[in-house]
Each structure stands twice: as C-alpha cells, then as structure tokens.
Amino acid sequence: MSVVERPATRHAAPPPARPTAKKRKSDKTPWLLAIPALVLLAGLLGYPLIRMVILSFQNMRLRELFSGRTPPWVGFDNYTRVLSDGVFWAVTGRTVAFTIVSVLISVLLGLAIALLMRRVTRGVRLFMVVAMMFVWALPQLVAAQIFRWMTDSDFGVVNYLLDKIPGVDYANHSWFVNPWQGWAVITTLVVWAGIPFLAITLNAGLTQVPKELLEAATMDGATPWQSLRNIILPILKPLVTIVTTLSVIWNFGLFTQAWVLRDGHPEPSFQTLTTYSYTQAFGQSRYSLGSAIAVITVILMLGVMVFYIRQMFKIGEVE
Amino acid sequence: MVAVAPAVRRKRAKSTDDGVLTVGRSRAGTIAANTAGILFSVFMLFPVYWVLNTAFKPANEVLSLTPTLLPKDPTFDNFVSAFRAPLFLENMLNGVIVTLLAVAGALVVGFLAALSIARFKFYGRKAIILVVLVVQLIPFISLLIPLFLMLQQAKLTNSLIGVSITYLVLILPYTVWTLRGFISGIPRELDEAALIDGCSRAQVFWRIILPLTGPGLVATSVYGFIQAWNEFIIINTLNSPDKQNLMAWLLQNQTTRGTAWGPLMAGAIITSIPVVIFFLIIQRNIATGLTAGAVKG
Numbered sequence: 087m088s089v090v091e092r093p094a095t096r097h098a099a100p101p102p103a104r105p106t107a108k109k110r111k112s113d114k115t116p117w118l119l120a121i122p123a124l125v126l127l128a129g130l131l132g133y134p135l136i137r138m139v140i141l142s143f144q145n146m147r148l149r150e151l152f153s154g155r156t157p158p159w160v161g162f163d164n165y166t167r168v169l170s171d172g173v174f175w176a177v178t179g180r181t182v183a184f185t186i187v188s189v190l191i192s193v194l195l196g197l198a199i200a201l202l203m204r205r206v207t208r209g210v211r212l213f214m215v216v217a218m219m220f221v222w223a224l225p226q227l228v229a230a231q232i233f234r235w236m237t238d239s240d241f242g243v244v245n246y247l248l249d250k251i252p253g254v255d256y257a258n259h260s261w262f263v264n265p266w267q268g269w270a271v272i273t274t275l276v277v278w279a280g281i282p283f284l285a286i287t288l289n290a291g292l293t294q295v296p297k298e299l300l301e302a303a304t305m306d307g308a309t310p311w312q313s314l315r316n317i318i319l320p321i322l323k324p325l326v327t328i329v330t331t332l333s334v335i336w337n338f339g340l341f342t343q344a345w346v347l348r349d350g351h352p353e354p355s356f357q358t359l360t361t362y363s364y365t366q367a368f369g370q371s372r373y374s375l376g377s378a379i380a381v382i383t384v385i386l387m388l389g390v391m392v393f394y395i396r397q398m399f400k401i402g403e404v405e
Numbered sequence: 406m407v408a409v410a411p412a413v414r415r416k417r418a419k420s421t422d423d424g425v426l427t428v429g430r431s432r433a434g435t436i437a438a439n440t441a442g443i444l445f446s447v448f449m450l451f452p453v454y455w456v457l458n459t460a461f462k463p464a465n466e467v468l469s470l471t472p473t474l475l476p477k478d479p480t481f482d483n484f485v486s487a488f489r490a491p492l493f494l495e496n497m498l499n500g501v502i503v504t505l506l507a508v509a510g511a512l513v514v515g516f517l518a519a520l521s522i523a524r525f526k527f528y529g530r531k532a533i534i535l536v537v538l539v540v541q542l543i544p545f546i547s548l549l550i551p552l553f554l555m556l557q558q559a560k561l562t563n564s565l566i567g568v569s570i571t572y573l574v575l576i577l578p579y580t581v582w583t584l585r586g587f588i589s590g591i592p593r594e595l596d597e598a599a600l601i602d603g604c605s606r607a608q609v610f611w612r613i614i615l616p617l618t619g620p621g622l623v624a625t626s627v628y629g630f631i632q633a634w635n636e637f638i639i640i641n642t643l644n645s646p647d648k649q650n651l652m653a654w655l656l657q658n659q660t661t662r663g664t665a666w667g668p669l670m671a672g673a674i675i676t677s678i679p680v681v682i683f684f685l686i687i688q689r690n691i692a693t694g695l696t697a698g699a700v701k702g
Contacts, residue, residue: 123581138548241472243472
C-alpha cells in the first residue's frame with residue numbers, strides 16, 4: 087500500500103512521488119493517528135447509540151437507576167406503547183409539518199435575499215452582511231430568550247407595536263394560548279435565525295455563476311425570470327440541495343426554541359419529537375420510553391441523512 | 406455550520422464578489438432593491454437592538470406598558486445585578502474551564518485524525534470519513550439518555566470532567582472535518598520538496614504542515630469554542646446548578662425569576678459577547694485561511 091495519497095486537487099495530473107522503502111514500512115501510521123479520535127467517537131457516540139437501542143427494549147425507571155440493577159427486558163412493549171399512542175402521532179405530525187413549512191420558508195427567503203444581495207449597491211450589501219452576521223453569531227438560547235421577551239404578553243414590544251395599528255387590540259395578548267400563533271412565533275424565530283447561513287452561503291454560490299452566461303442570455307432577449315430559472319438555478323442546484331438537507335436535519339431536531347419559548351415546560355401542543363423524548367426520560371423518568379422515541383426519531387431522519395452524505399460525495403467535497 | 410462550510414469558503418475565496426446581476430438594471434430597480442435590502446437588515450437587527458435597549462433600561466422602564474425606543478435613564482444596574490446574581494461568576498468560570506478543556510482536547514485528537522485522512526491513503530479511510538460525516542448529523546439530544554446513564558455509572562455526572570469529555574466528542578467531528586479541509590489545502594508538493602531535501606516525515610509535520618495549518622487551527626478552535634460555550638442542554642441535564650455554565654444559568658433564571666427581564670437580558674449580553682466577537686473575527690479568517698497557507702509556503 088502506498089502511503090502518499092493522490093493530490094487533493096482533482097486537476098493535478100502528475101502522479102505522486104513513489105514512496106521510498108522507508109516509508110512503506112510505516113503502514114500503520116494513518117491508523118495510529120486516527121485511533122484516539124475513533125476511540126472517543128466509539129466510546130461516547132457509538133456505544134451510547136447501541137445503549138439507546140438496548141434501553142428501548144428494556145424498562146428502565148428510577149428504581150433501576152438508583153439500584154444499578156439491570157432493567158427487565160420487555161421486548162417491543164415500549165414501541166407498541168409509543169406507536170399506539172395518539173399523542174406520539176400528533177407530535178410526529180407536528181414535527182414533520184413544522185419542518186416542511188419552516189424549511190420551505192427559510193430556503194425560499196434565503197434564496198431571495200441572496201439574489202437581492204447581488205442586485206443592491208455595495209454599501210447596502212455590506213450592511214446586509216453585517217446585520218446577518220450579528221444574528222448568526224447569537225447563541226440559540228439567547229436568540230430564543232430575546233423572542234420570549236419580545237412576545238411577553240404584558241410588556242413585550244411586539245404586542246405594543248401591533249396594538250398601535252388602528253382597530254387592532256393586542257394589549258396583553260398571549261401568543262402561546264393558541265398553538266397556531268405560538269408556532270408562528272417559533273417559526274419566525276427559526277427562520278430569522280436560519281436566514282444568515284442560507285443567504286450568505288447561497289450568495290457565495292451565486293458569485294460562481296458566470297457573468298458572461300447571463301449577459302449572453304440578456305442579449306438573446308431572456309427575461310430576468312428566464313435567466314433565473316434556466317441559468318442561475320441549475321448552477322445553484324447542488325448547493326441548494328445541500329443547504330435544504332441540512333435545514334431539514336436541523337429543524338427536525340428542534341429543541342431549544344420550543345423549550346425556551348415555553349419556559350422549559352412545553353405544553354402538549356408545543357412538543358416536538360426531541361422535547362417529547364426528553365420530557366419522557368428526564369421529566370417522567372421513563373428512560374426506556376424516551377429511548378424508544380429517540381430511536382424512532384433517528385430512524386425517521388435516516389433517509390435525509392443518507393441523502394446528505396450521498397450529495398457530499400457527489401459534489402466531490404469528499405475526495 | 407456543519408460540513409458544508411469548507412466548500413463554500415473555498416469558492417468564496419476565489420470569487421471576485423463583484424458579479425452583480427446584470428439583467429434588468431434600471432435606476433428605479435436599484436433604488437427598490439436598496440430599500441428592500443435596508444428594510445430586511447433593519448428587521449434582522451431589531452431583536453439585537455431590542456436586547457441592548459432593554460439591558461440599559463432601569464427596572465421601571467423595562468416593565469413599562471409603553472416601551473421607549475431608547476432608555477430615558479440609561480443605567481448599568483442590570484449588568485451589576487447580573488454579575489452579583491447567585492452562581493453567575495461560578496457558572497462563568499465553569500463555562501471557561503469546560504470549554505477550554507474540550508477545545509484543547511478536540512484540537513489535539515482532531516488534528517491527528519485530520520492528518521490521517523488528509524495526507525494518507527489507506528484501506529478504511531473512506532469509512533472514517535463516513536463516520537465523521539454521519540456522527541455530525543445525529544441529534545445529540547437523542548443520545549442524552551444513554552449518555553446520562555453511562556456517566557452516572559462512571560460517577561461523572563455533576564462533574565466538570567464529564568461535561569468536558571462530552572463536549573470534546575461533540576465538537577470532534579466538526580474539528581476533524583474542518584482541519585482535514587485546511588490540511589488538504591496545503592500543496593502536497595511542499596511535503597515532497599521537503600522530503601527530497603532530506604526531511605523526515607516527523608519534520609515535514611513539524612516544519613511544514615503544522616505551521617501552515619496555523620490559521621486553520623485558530624479558526625477551528627474558535628468554532629469549537631462557540632459550540633461548547635453555547636451548549637446548555639447537556640450540562641443542564643448532567644449537572645446541578647453550581648456545576649453548570651452561563652447558558653444554563655440564563656435558562657434557570659428565565660424560569661425561576663419570572664419578570665426580571667432587565668438583568669436577564671444583561672446576562673444574555675455578557676454571555677454572548679465572547680462568542681459574537683469570536684464569530685465576527687473568524688468569519689474573516691476563514692475566508693483567507695486556505696489561501697494564506699499556500700502563499701506563505
């Protein structure tokens with residue numbers, strides 16, 4: 087086995103220097119280098135993953151936690167219980183619906199902002215980038231707390247501003263009594279926080295669209311809409327696919343925003359799959375039931391993950 | 406934030422960033438676009454502005470039915486009261502310790518692994534890359550239950566060590582992936598030239614790869630810092646309040662202190678300042694990090 091790998095850049099043609107005899111002996115070097123990382127990942131990610139699956143077939147409660155005894159095996163009991171529970175299906179449906187809606191809005195808006203950034207003058211573009219950088223830099227928890235404060239029913243600025251519109255009464259309006267309104271707030275927060283990553287990444291992609299192509303299209307009488315549809319979007323497609331996939335993965339695992347906006351105790355109508363699993367385990371000490379829900383969550387995400395990995399290999403980012 | 410970042414950076418470094426869409430450029434259109442851009446930016450910045458506005462208001466202005474756009478009586482009281490709040494300083498120190506331990510560990514372990522997959526060709530390399538990519542996608546919260554039980558058995562709950570190790574593993578995949586990108590960015594010809602000149606492999610590592618990965622190491626560790634500093638679910642679950650960090654402190658205070666929004670927002674600002682500054686710094690560094698290495702070589 088040769089030690090020197092082929093060049094990272096795909097265009098480089100000259101074959102790598104033949105390894106000397108001395109180098110050929112140290113075949114194990116790459117593994118020795120990777121072993122510490124692999125051991126840590128296996129111990130604190132791989133093993134817990136297996137443990138989670140095992141737990142979901144047992145019945146682990148507080149008693150077993152304190153006594154240290156092996157919890158009794160219950161087979162598929164946890165799964166039958168979860169899957170025959172209407173609450174679980176409501177939570178799943180809500181999580182899926184939220185993911186679809188929030189990702190659609192975020193990606194479309196992100197794309198629109200990226201296109202806008204190409205059209206504005208330099209100074210305005212800089213202002214947009216700076217504004218987005220600040221939002222991007224904010225910790226998730228802090229961003230959620232700001233939204234919690236702005237939507238406070240008594241002293242929140244959102245109610246105050248809406249109340250100023252003639253004929254609208256939003257004084258002391260509580261945003262989380264009606265789940266639709268509450269989810270509108272959560273979605274706004276998630277979209278607001280997600281836009282910087284999407285818009286800036288897509289804008290970087292847009293700079294790769296050859297100017298000559300667009301000029302030629304305009305000369306041939308293409309409308310801006312046609313240029314967008316037939317030139318820009320096809321070139322941008324791989325990048326759009328990747329950021330959409332990532333957004334799906336992130337938004338499907340929504341936890342912080344729902345958790346913070348509901349003060350750490352999300353009502354049934356504000357539970358997502360992750361908060362539901364967490365509350366079952368750490369709120370109710372039903373560790374096995376929580377694990378079963380977590381296993382189902384990961385299985386539901388598996389398709390998207392496989393798609394993402396395949397995309398990464400396809401665009402050659404993994405060489 | 407995950408693996409897509411390096412691809413974008415590489416592209417952006419090359420671009421001239423002047424490719425304004427040429428289609429349909431009328432003066433009125435530019436004015437309309439500029440207006441939309443400014444409105445959008447104002448909308449994005451409003452929550453950031455509002456947290457600053459709140460934090461500098463005295464209590465009676467915070468809890469006012471007619472909030473003002475600027476504090477009438479600007480004060481630092483909220484910041485003072487956040488610093489004096491129970492556990493604030495302890496939790497700040499905990500956060501620093503946990504974050505530094507995790508980042509330092511991840512950097513050492515991650516650099517070696519990155520070197521392995523960026524510079525060697527061996528059976529199983531693709532498998533390692535696959536593992537690194539996949540583990541980034543698993544929602545960590547779903548692993549929290551078994552992790553909690555494991556650390557409980559190992560008597561590592563309610564300890565800073567347990568959390569540090571957990572954070573290390575949390576930021577490790579990203580660290581490996583990003584450093585891999587930086588190392589592949591160093592022209593292999595430099596290694597080969599050094600080998601021909603009589604360097605040993607260890608010397609190539611010390612004299613060429615490590616110094617040229619410098620900017621990459623900085624950027625990666627700062628990113629790791631941000632991730633570890635911002636985490637609160639794990640530490641909140643594993644540890645009691647006196648062994649938590651500032652993010653967990655913010656969460657605790659939101660639920661227990663009810664309407665003390667002034668000090669809470671001041672605390673949020675104090676907690677965010679390091680990550681916001683770091684983020685803004687590396688945002689520049691990352692773009693040049695890859696090209697800088699080659700030029701210096």
